[in-house]
Amino acid sequence: MFKFIFLLIFFLTKFSYSYSNSWFTSAADYDSSKYSNLNYITKDNIKNLDTAWVYNNGHVSDRTKSISNNQSTPIFTGNSLIVTSLDNFVIALNPENGKEKWRIKLKSPTAKRGMTFFDGNIFVPSLEGVFVINEHSGILNNTFGKFGLIGTGDKEISLVPPIVFKDKIYIIYKTFLSSHELPSGKLNWKLDLNRARVWSGISFDKETESLVFVTSNLVNLLGNTKIQNDFSNSVIVVDSLTGKLRCKFKDTIHDHWDLDMVGNPILLKKKNQTEKLAYAFSKTGNTFVIELKSCKLKNSDSIKKIKTSNESAIKGEIYSDYQIEVSNPVNLMNLKYNLEEYLSYISKDKINLEYVKHRTRNTKSDSSYIPLSLNYDVIMLGLHGGPEWPGGTHDKLNNQIVIPTNHYPWIVRIYYNCCSKKKVSEVKRKFDLSLRNLTNLKGFYTYQKKCKSCHGKRKNGFYEPEFTGDKYIPSLNGISTLKKFESLKDVNSFNYAHKYSSKIKINESELNSLRKYFTKRDNYLLENDVYRIDGRWQLLLDKNGNFASIPPHGKITAFSIINGKKNWQIPFGQKKYKDNKIINGDMNFGGLLSTKGNLIFATGTTDKKVVAIDALNGKKLWNKQIEFAGSSPPMTYYYKGEQYIIINSSGGRYYGYENKLGDAIYAFKLL
Ligand code: HEC
Incomplete structure (x- = not known):
């Protein structure tokens, strides 16, 4: 009898560990609901919500070396809050x-976008x-995999929480x-996504x-999108038992604009x-709804x-001759940038208007x-969403x-880059690549004296x-073959192009020799195929450093x-x-939590x-x-009679956020 009660308690706690005492994985559960059944905090008492404690982990990322913030939503085991x-x-x-119980150092990047608690580990x-850590001791659990590490042995990073279910x-x-099998770590199957990347978390339906x-897209704006029917920019459903693809649906076809699904x-x-049903989002604002049993689009x-x-x-x-637009669920994004509307929006501010016209003079x-x-x-809009990775x-x-969604403009630029190292050495073997002679x-x-300080030794600009x-600062490689060459047509054109950047004086004869110089150099380097075509996206800002589009630049949308x-x-x-001037609606990279208290908690904006x-x-x-600005979706838990709201506060990585990055976790409760 005693043994039976013991077993009963054991199974009950085991059950409560993984499911009822929720927020066992960074998106709350395997449905990625980011929802909590807790309703201690409500509309009626929220005025009493205040800081319970703040924890600092002691390590702040050095912005000059790597601009990283903490994007890992903490998880709750029932006994501890686990942070990174x-x-x-x-x-x-x-x-x-918020007092520390234990800490363990792992390999980089540790739980970049979250982790999972299951059955005491x-x-x-x-x-x-994936490293397996015992919840109580805080040390690697040797009974799993190779000394507590489970993986294929590939040197590839895992960023998002794993799914752990049964064995x-x-x-x-x-x-x-x-x-993999648990606890042995023996490999069951492996599915290659052919360079498409999984940046956001994964969901799991145990019934089907x-x-x-x-x-994501395939890294670059160029040259990587030969096949239409690949794994990139897609929502993908895989049979967890066999690793076989069940179905996939593609959003952007031949993506040249970094329009990942997120x-x-x-x-x-x-x-x-x-x-x-599965609801899957894209930076384009499209949402796909898939019925999981039939794997059909609803x-x-x-x-x-x-x-x-x-x-x-x-x-x-x-390029594809079509793209798709979803109208239900409601579309969350308009990718198209309306220059005229924006210019008329700022038309009273003549200085800014002139500046933006200049900045956008050669655009579509x-x-x-x-x-x-x-x-x-x-x-265009959309390189930072529409929706973004927090979902x-x-x-x-x-x-x-x-x-949450983002709505601010980007300028996508393609240019010749000098020079492909391999090609240079090939060409050098054939000729003496002393460009001075060529x-x-x-x-x-003239270039050395008057242009190099900005456009660079290799003319790659900035x-x-x-x-x-x-x-x-534009690349000047290949310029003699491009429309930009018109800026070197005469002194006026040169001065106009440099209206906001350089007061450098130049005369017609210098321009003439520069034109000859660029033409000869381009002919030689293009003929020998030494240039490489590259692409970069940049924010489009106005003269005051604000996003050059009509606000709001960030929104929260609720759809039925x-x-x-x-x-x-x-x-x-x-x-x-x-x-x-106060602008409503700003860039955001935090996320949302919904609760049974009829509340949505939101963070991640530049107003911190x-x-x-x-x-x-x-x-x-x-x-x-x-x-510091919130840096991952909030979470909540219940402990000793009280509901806590947790915010990962480590600052924002992008222009627009304060420079300072942080290391804080904030806990709020009713006081
Ligand atoms: C102080 C920095 C600076 C110097 C010096 C400078 N440039 Fe520029 N240049 C810029 C910047 C910045 C732009 C981009 C302006 C813009 O489009 O907003 C630019 C644009 C250009 C363009 C492209 C214009 C277009 O229509 O897109 C050309 C061509 C150019 N520069 C050539 C030169 C040459 C040749 C020299 C030397 C005689 C030179 N620049 C010196 C900063 C500089």
Whole structure:
């Protein structure tokens, strides 16, 4: 009898570990709901919500070396809150006061986008696979895999939480998936995604034995999109037992614009229905709804093909003659940038207007999915979403999905890069590649004296990445074959091109020799195929450093899972411009949590706030300033009679966020 009770207690705790005492994986559960049944904190008492404790892990990333923040939502074991640090520690905290219980150092990157707790162990993705840590001792659990490490042996990073279920683990590496037996770690199967990457978390449906996830584009803006029917930019359903593909649906075809699919697909059943559905999101604003048993698209009726240009100006590049647009669930994004509308929006500010006109003088933005070219730049929205990797939350109480989005402009630039190292050495073997001899000497010296300081020795210019700003100095390689060459036509054109950058004086004769110099050099290097075509995207900012598009630049949208229509939409976050104007709706990279208290918690905006929103109408009910911007979706747990809200506060990586990165975890409770 005693033994029976013991076993009963054992199974009950085992059960509660993994499911009832929820938030066992970074997206809450394997449906990736980011929803909690807890309803201690409600609309009525939220005014009493305040800081319970703040924990600092002690390691702040050095912005000058690597701009990384903590994107791993903590998990709850029932006894401890498990957090991570950017110097690769997994740390157990006392849920009541945030005091450290233990910490263990693993390999980089440790739990980049989350981890999973199952059956007394913490499963942490990292370099080479998944480490298994005993919840109580905080040391590697040797009974699993090779001294507590499970993986295929490949040196490839796993970024997102693994799925652990019964006696199997599913590991998601950057470009492949694998399944292993537990505890041995023996490999069951491996599925290669052919360079498509899994940045966001993966979901799992145990009824249909399905693993559901989305993939990125193939790294570059160029040359990587030969096949249409590959794994990139897709939502993918895999049979967890065999590793066989069950179905996949592609969003952007031949993606040249970095329009990844993003976020953990949300799995759910509609009220009183038996079908299990997966909702998968894309930066394009499209949402796919898949019925998991049949692996069929449920919303194919609302998917429209839109005609796009398939004429590439760049040799060898393939473009699709159509892309798709989903209207139900409601589309979350408009990729098209409207330059005219924006210019009229800023028309009163003549100085800014002039600046933006200059900045956009050689661009195209008249439709979505414009082919890229060496001769013009493309302006569009969407490279940071629409939706982004934090994805949405399934607010079960109100039968809706709530999801944050970004809306600010990008300028996509293609240019000749000098020089492919291999080619240079080949050419050097044939000739003496002393460009001085192969070019116009006067032009060469003029370049050295008057242009090199900005456009660079190799003439590659400078394209500031989105982490710090939008500084742009064009590459001058190949320029004699491009439209840009017109800027060297005469002194006026030269001066106009440099209106905001250089006061350098130049005369017609110098320009003439520069033209000869560029032409000879280009002829030689193009003939020998030494240039490489590259692409970069940059933020498009106005003269004051603000996003050059009409706000809001960030939104939260709630849409009904019953009819796919929008329930409400609000600007997310606030930004104070230099002229003290307040702009509603800002860039955001945090995420959302929904609770049975009829609340949505949101974070990740540059104003460094956590806000609580009425789930029924989007009304803001509560907010709190934190030291560093929220950096992953919030989570919640219940411990010793109280509900806690947890915010990962480590700052933002992109231009627009404060420079300072942090190491904090904030816990809020009713005081
Ligand atoms: C102080 C830095 C600086 C110097 C010096 C400079 N440039 Fe530039 N140049 C720029 C920047 C910045 C731009 C981009 C302006 C823009 O489009 O916003 C630019 C643009 C250009 C363009 C492209 C214009 C277009 O229409 O797209 C050409 C061509 C060019 N520079 C050639 C030269 C030459 C030749 C020299 C030397 C005689 C030179 N630049 C000196 C900074 C510089």
